[in-house]
Amino acid sequence: DVKVTQSSRYLVKRTGEKVFLECVQDMDHENMFWYRQDPGLGLRLIYFSYDVKMKEKGDIPEGYSVSREKKERFSLILESASTNQTSMYLCATTTDRDRNHNEQFFGPGTRLTVL
């Protein structure tokens, strides 16, 4: 079974802090994604990565950056947290073969509150 883990289930930070959210997968998947989930808006893609040191912007990248130094780890960084970044953050992975028809495997999510 694919296992996708996220470093924290709940996180509380203050405005202006730098925040790191970590995602680790154990199935050697090439592709990794970061989403945020907000009520009534579904999931929106922040960033994704196809390979080590590679990253591409999703639909809402402003205020975020990412890092992928190792294949199994994909980090989301909030350079200066703001209250409008309070949300549920979900990491997902998928294999490289036939990307458009493959399911994505999700981590349990990190609920971030910025005060």
Add this chain to the structure above:
Amino acid sequence: GDSVTQMEGPVTLSEEAFLTINCTYTATGYPSLFWYVQYPGEGLQLLLKATKADDKGSNKGFEATYRKETTSFHLEKGSVQVSDSAVYFCALSDLNSSNTGKLIFGQGTTLQVKP
């Protein structure tokens, strides 16, 4: 651009009732369609998928048929249980992004099943 629209929730049903959650989409090309489920406190997991027109995806008593003529992928279950209480997301693969594996999600529909 491509998009997914789900019926608004929450949907509240009694146990053993029939469930339909409507999902319609707009897309260019022939995307794959997915239903994901999110149980309380967890990440998303794939419930079922269909990769071409007229395909029926099924799992755990849930079914959905890829209807290209009506651009729909409605989720159905003949007899719901309390354990089906969750948030359900309809999604499609974003073919405009050149086989990136990106998914476009609907806003989610909360289902509550009462004993």
